[in-house]
Amino acid sequence: DAGITQSPRHKVTETGTPVTLRCHQTENHRYMYWYRQDPGHGLRLIHYSYGVKDTDKGEVSDGYSVSRSKTEDFLLTLESATSSQTSVYFCAISDTSYEQYFGPGTRLTVT
């Protein structure tokens, strides 16, 4: 998986609790992305980063925040998880925006 790890790999949490997912890369790529994948919707971009402390919103950013304090780490936070955020979350990295390398994914269940 091109030097990308995601943690945790599985998480079950209750509605209203905060959740943080971590993406870690060892490739020193500039760009990092968070996607969610749901039936009927494919992959949708949540947030992305084009450098340390430089982030921007994707198409489904409501309810999510991100931080990138180091090149290798990109954190996705759900401040107050809702059932609609039950999904599989993928992190991706790239040096060119179109050739992205994806991590193994995190399955999040919000009960």
Place this chain on the structure above:
Amino acid sequence: GESVGLHLPTLSVQEGDNSIINCAYSNSASDYFIWYKQESGKGPQFIIDIRSNMDKRQGQRVTVLLNKTVKHLSLQIAATQPGDSAVYFCAEEYTGANSKLTFGKGITLSVRP
């Protein structure tokens, strides 16, 4: 790895036949078009890309065709193998400051032995 039950359209082909996976894209100003493959339980994997000023590009056993007139992209896989069974996504990119990809919904390719 993780997988999602995506409930996607399915293309079923016989092992050894050629496969053609089609995609319609939306933005006539997109600069790059890309195909990704997602095997069960894994993240998507880059296969091949084509720039908007090209109409054909070949890789190893794969060919991507771009028809800008009708905004259509296709992926041809020669001599399909069981290992080609996966979900295939097309994606488009409009380059610019901090550009990003827009993914299609995906098609499942099932290879019959």
